[in-house]
Amino acid sequence: MGAVVEWKIGDVWTQKEPFYLPVGEEIQLFEAAAAGRLPVMLKGPTGCGKTRFLEYMAYRLRRPLVTVACHEDLTTADLVGRYLLKGEETVWVDGPLTTAVKRGAICYLDEVVEARKDTIVVIHPLTDDRRFLPLEKKGEVIKAPDTFMLVISYNPGYQTILKDLKQSTKQRFVALEFDFPPADYETEIVRREAGINSDVAAKLVKVAGKMRTLKNRGLEEGVSTRLVIYAATLVKHGIEMLEAIKTAMIKPITDDQVIQKSLEEIAATLLAEG
Numbered sequence: 573m574g575a576v577v578e579w580k581i582g583d584v585w586t587q588k589e590p591f592y593l594p595v596g597e598e599i600q601l602f603e604a605a606a607a608g609r610l611p612v613m614l615k616g617p618t619g620c621g622k623t624r625f626l627e628y629m630a631y632r633l634r635r636p637l638v639t640v641a642c643h644e645d646l647t648t649a650d651l652v653g654r655y656l657l658k659g660e661e662t663v664w665v666d667g668p669l670t671t672a673v674k675r676g677a678i679c680y681l682d683e684v685v686e687a688r689k690d691t692i693v694v695i696h697p698l699t700d701d702r703r704f705l706p707l708e709k710k711g712e713v714i715k716a717p718d719t720f721m722l723v724i725s726y727n728p729g730y731q732t733i734l735k736d737l738k739q740s741t742k743q744r745f746v747a748l749e750f751d752f753p754p755a756d757y758e759t760e761i762v763r764r765e766a767g768i769n770s771d772v773a774a775k776l777v778k779v780a781g782k783m784r785t786l787k788n789r790g791l792e793e794g795v796s797t798r799l800v801i802y803a804a805t806l807v808k809h810g811i812e813m814l815e816a817i818k819t820a821m822i823k824p825i826t827d828d829q830v831i832q833k834s835l836e837e838i839a840a841t842l843l844a845e846g
């Protein structure tokens with residue numbers, strides 16, 4: 573048995589509309605894919621709004637959202653289900669993928685590349701016009717209802733030759749590309765999410781923008797919108813700007829003290845400029 577799989581079902585009818593600020597044509601494209609029963613890949617760096625977008629789309633389409641955090645020990649049984657011993661009896665327990673298919677939900681496999689290649693293969697029949705899920709252990713095949721939709725997230729920045737999706741998997745999805753929002757959009761997102769004024773939000777976004785230009789020059793990944801929101805939240809709770817930037821936007825992304833110091837200097841200079 574694999575490690576415990578982390579998953580949750582969000583029922584849209586019990587949920588209020590998630591805040592999502594569209595940046596391009598992503599809503600129309602996703603709706604067209606949903607109408608055409610096509611599987612979707614959300615491509616982009618960590619913390620840039622992929623999950624929030626999907627929560628918003630699930631709400632908009634009034635479909636439950638089943639989210640699975642993929643990891644390298646994830647087995648087919650973790651996704652599909654397994655027989656478990658309950659007292660004297662052996663009972664079948666559906667996994668998140670089976671639950672999503674049965675409920676006609678959107679199933680979101682987050683960071684799918686982390687899962688083992690032999691595990692990923694189980695989604696193949698769901699991603700073409702067959703749209704079925706084989707439950708091999710149970711000797712059953714479930715046909716997906718029209719509302720079922722498979723969505724995966726994928727961060728191309730992390731991939732190496734050893735860890736990448738196979739072409740035969742990639743070429744089963746339409747891809748929506750995400751990136752950090754343009755500065756004025758990101759300012760609005762940070763303002764709303766952290767509940768701070770636009771001025772503070774704009775300054776943090778400016779620092780984040782500068783830090784992102786240093787990607788590949790010592791920094792593996794640009795600072796995420798999520799971290800900018802964290803910094804804004806610290807400021808809202810009384811932490812001074814530079815300290816908030818160090819704690820939320822610099823230390824989490826690099827352990828290298830020399831790089832930390834130079835990022836701090838860049839931030840201090842930008843803050844002094846006003």
Ligand SMILES: Nc1ncnc2c1ncn2[C@@H]1O[C@H](COP(=O)(O)OP(=O)(O)OP(=O)(O)O)[C@@H](O)[C@H]1O
Nearest residue numbers: 591592593618619620621622623624761765797798
């Ligand atoms: N366009 C947007 N509209 C509203 N909020 C956004 C938007 N983009 C980013 N955010 C904010 O950024 C946070 C991080 O985004 P999210 O959790 O969706 O990232 P992600 O791309 O799914 O990251 P990961 O791959 O690490 O799961 C969200 O909680 C939300 O507050």
